[in-house]
Amino acid sequence: MSLVAGSYERFIWGYKLKSRKNPDTLTLSPLFSFPSHLSTIKTVAVAGSVAVSGGNDDTIKIYDLSSSAEIGSLYHTSSITSLALYSPPALSSFPRNLIAADAEGSLSIYDADPFVLLKSVKIHKKSVNSISVHPSGKLALTVGHDDCLAMVNLIRGRRSFYCKLSKEASIVQFDGTGERFFMVVDEKIGVHESEDAKLIFELDNKKRILCAAPGNNGILFTGGEDKNLTAWDTVSGKVAYTIEDAHPARLKGIVVLSKNSDNSGEDPYLVASASSDGVIRVWDVRMAGKGKTNPLAEANTKSRLTCLAGSSIKSLKRPRLETQNADEDTDAAAALVS
Numbered sequence: 001m002s003l004v005a006g007s008y009e010r011f012i013w014g015y016k017l018k019s020r021k022n023p024d025t026l027t028l029s030p031l032f033s034f035p036s037h038l039s040t041i042k043t044v045a046v047a048g049s050v051a052v053s054g055g056n057d058d059t060i061k062i063y064d065l066s067s068s069a070e071i072g073s074l075y076h077t078s079s080i081t082s083l084a085l086y087s088p089p090a091l092s093s094f095p096r097n098l099i100a101a102d103a104e105g106s107l108s109i110y111d112a113d114p115f116v117l118l119k120s121v122k123i124h125k126k127s128v129n130s131i132s133v134h135p136s137g138k139l140a141l142t143v144g145h146d147d148c149l150a151m152v153n154l155i156r157g158r159r160s161f162y163c164k165l166s167k168e169a170s171i172v173q174f175d176g177t178g179e180r181f182f183m184v185v186d187e188k189i190g191v192h193e194s195e196d197a198k199l200i201f202e203l204d205n206k207k208r209i210l211c212a213a214p215g216n217n218g219i220l221f222t223g224g225e226d227k228n229l230t231a232w233d234t235v236s237g238k239v240a241y242t243i244e245d246a247h248p249a250r251l252k253g254i255v256v257l258s259k260n261s262d263n264s265g266e267d268p269y270l271v272a273s274a275s276s277d278g279v280i281r282v283w284d285v286r287m288a289g290k291g292k293t294n295p296l297a298e299a300n301t302k303s304r305l306t307c308l309a310g311s312s313i314k315s316l317k318r319p320r321l322e323t324q325n326a327d328e329d330t331d332a333a334a335a336l337v338s
Contacts (some may be wrong), residue, residue: 001257001312002065003028004051005274006041008304014065015299017257017282019137026282028299031068036061039258043307047085047095050112051309054080060100062115074115079103082131084140085112096110097137099154101128105144107152119157123150130171134194135178143169143183149197163197175214180234182220189222190241191234195212205230208301213254213271223251229273231285236279241288253308257282270296274308 014031017059018197038057045052051063051212060074060083081103085095097118098110105124110117133140139160147168151161172183174194183190189203189212210224218235229246232239257270274280281295 001270001310002031002046002049002051003255003280003308003310004044004046004053004063004065005253005301005305005309006044006053006055006307007278007279007301007308008040010035010037010039010041010055010057011301011303012036012041012044012052012061012063012070013280013299013301013303013305014063014068015280017270019296026279026297028282028297030299031065032063033301036063036068036070041306042079042081043083044288044307045083045085046309046311047087047099048251048311050085050095052083052085054083054096054100060098063193072102072115074110074117076100076102076108077104077107079127081128082142084131084133085136086133088137097154099131099133099140101131103143107131107140107142109154109157121152121157121159123152123159123162124148129169130173132173132181134174135176141172141174141181143172149183171209171212171215173212173220175218175220175234176216182212182214182234184212184222187224187233189220191218191237203232203234203237211251211254213256215256215271221254221256223254223273225250227251227275229254229271229283231288242283243283243285243293244286246273246281246283247277247279249275249277249279252276252305255308255310257310257312270312272308272310274305276304276306278305280305280308 003015005013011034015028031318037055041055043054049066050327054060056079058076062072082101084099086097087095095112100108107123108120109228126145128144131142169183174181187205191200207226209222220232229243253274255272269286272282276299280299282297287293
């Protein structure tokens with residue numbers, strides 16, 4: 001299991017989650033740490049042994065976790081605000097596509113083997129805040145600084161839906177099945193049907209939410225200004241459990257790590273969180289309802305963390321890179337999903 005975090009100080013941090021002799025004890029072993037960007041890192045994504053990061057220096061950096069090395073860069077015309085790596089179920093150990101959103105409201109679609117730009121398309125009038133790819137890989141949802149929600153057809157490389165929201169959303173996220181999606185507006189979480197975007201119900205966290213990650217069986221994990229790690233049951237619309245004061249500072253990233261490497265349908269019991277004080281913690285969420293929960297593993301980066309991503313899947317395949325600028329285009333977008 002691997003975790004990658006980005007920081008305000010432009011450092012990238014990589015860790016390997018390893019088991020000790022005691023099965024209930026884990027350790028976060030450092031893989032790498034270095035100033036990979038020229039300015040703040042705003043977003044990271046991980047799939048198998050591939051990791052990517054984006055920031056205010058208009059650059060996407062690519063890493064091979066199996067060799068703990070940075071292997072190349074992709075250059076944009078504006079700051080990178082959100083990244084997603086899509087892996088088909090049959091190729092779950094290695095990503096097929098990289099989707100990148102930027103501060104100009106554009107979405108860039110890359111083939112991940114090698115990293116070649118397929119299509120770049122304007123989606124929002126202002127910066128994209130968040131992107132989520134449907135489990136099918138055929139479409140993505142985005143929310144932007146223009147107070148709008150958009151749907152992107154990734155096969156054709158064009159926007160297929162666009163609507164005005166009552167207020168700017170900071171996070172959009174599909175659930176594991178793709179049948180629902182979640183949209184975060186300040187301290188509110190809207191649970192929507194994916195088919196028609198119908199609002200099923202709204203969850204109130206009381207304080208602003210800064211990060212979210214879906215689990216299995218309708219569970220959604222959130223964190224933010226309240227410093228708690230909260231698990232929502234999005235079927236009943238209630239809080240399933242909470243790890244109170246999971247960090248002494250606000251949470252900036254959450255990663256759900258499954259118990260089994262094959263990502264079976266069982267409830268995950270390992271969840272990682274990162275806070276703005278530089279600490280990364282791994283939790284056994286099965287203990288959340290049994291009093292005070294102590295982290296299974298912890299690492300202190302001593303930096304101001306801004307984002308966290310991770311994967312429980314191993315891969316020995318090394319990614320290949322062909323550097324391109326984001327303003328280049330190609331008709332190869334039709335080959336995105338076979």
